[in-house]
Amino acid sequence: MxxxxxxxxxxxxxxxxxxxxxxxxxxxxxxxxxxxxxxxxxxxxxxxxxxxxxxxxxxxxxxxxxxxxxxxxxRGERDTQALLLDVCGTPFQRAVWEALCTIPFGQTRTYSQIAEKIGKPAAVRAVGAAIGANPVLIAVPCHRVLGKGGALTGYRGGLAMKERLLRLEQGEAGTE
Structure with missing residues (x-):
């Protein structure tokens, strides 16, 4: 050792x-x-x-x-893209997390779109697992990923938090 x-x-x-x-x-x-x-x-x-x-x-x-x-x-004043990160993950996880960071503030993508973006279109479930392993909520914006048809799906912070973050990014007042 x-x-x-x-x-x-x-x-x-x-x-x-x-x-x-x-x-x-x-x-x-x-x-x-x-x-x-x-x-x-x-x-x-x-x-x-x-x-x-x-x-x-x-x-x-x-x-x-x-x-x-x-x-x-x-407070809806800025994105977190400029934060210096120290995240450990497999090369696949890191590719997924990097793809998440390309989703513009206020926009969403689906798990399938993330899988396509990283060149692994058949790896939708693995993409979901990598997103679930994201250690830095908000800073790596996994809340911007939705299921097919815009369905809210799993989030380590809970679906209420995910929905609240998405509303915040849409500029909706009262993000309760």
């Missing part, structure tokens, strides 16, 4: 109006955005699975730039 020094995973909680999200980053970038009201245990379990041996350290100051960008998004 290599004697690797594990980097800390810094975290904070974004609380604004009725939004409450766990946000985590490494020295290299944003690595996790948790779902609405997620308990800290879930972030700890995710870190243990994805970054074994890494220590979770609460650091509100270090996470301020990420929180500010996410808050600006939640």
């Amino acid at each position: 290599k004697n690797e020094k594990k980097m800390p995973v810094y975290w904070t909680v974004l609380n604004q109006d009725d939004w409450s999200l766990h946000v985590a980053a490494t020295e290299r970038g944003l690595c996790f955005v948790g779902s609405q009201g997620m308990p800290l245990d879930e972030l700890a379990a995710w870190t243990a699975r994805r970054m074994p041996g890494s220590l979770l350290v609460r650091d509100d100051e270090r996470l301020k730039p990420y929180v500010a960008a996410l808050l600006a998004y939640l």
Whole structure:
């Protein structure tokens, strides 16, 4: 076994109006955005699975730039495309996540369209699994992917959160 020094995973909680999200980053970038009201245990379990041996350290100051960008998004002021990310995944997952980042703010795509975009038109279910493994909700906009015919389908943050984010991007007032 290599004697690797594990980097800390810094975290904070974004609380604004009725939004409450766990946000985590490494020295290299944003690595996790948790779902609405997620308990800290879930972030700890995710870190243990994805970054074994890494220590979770609460650091509100270090996470301020990420929180500010996410808050600006939640106010409908900007997209999160410019955020520096530190996400780990298989080459397939990374291809899917990169395709998600090309979906313009306020627009949606289907799972089939994402599969076609990455050159794997028969891999619609695998695309769905990769989208479900996205660790950075909002920053990698998996909420912009719908089922056939525009159906709202699975979302790690829950369908109510997905619907709310889509309405926010459509500029609808009262994103409740």
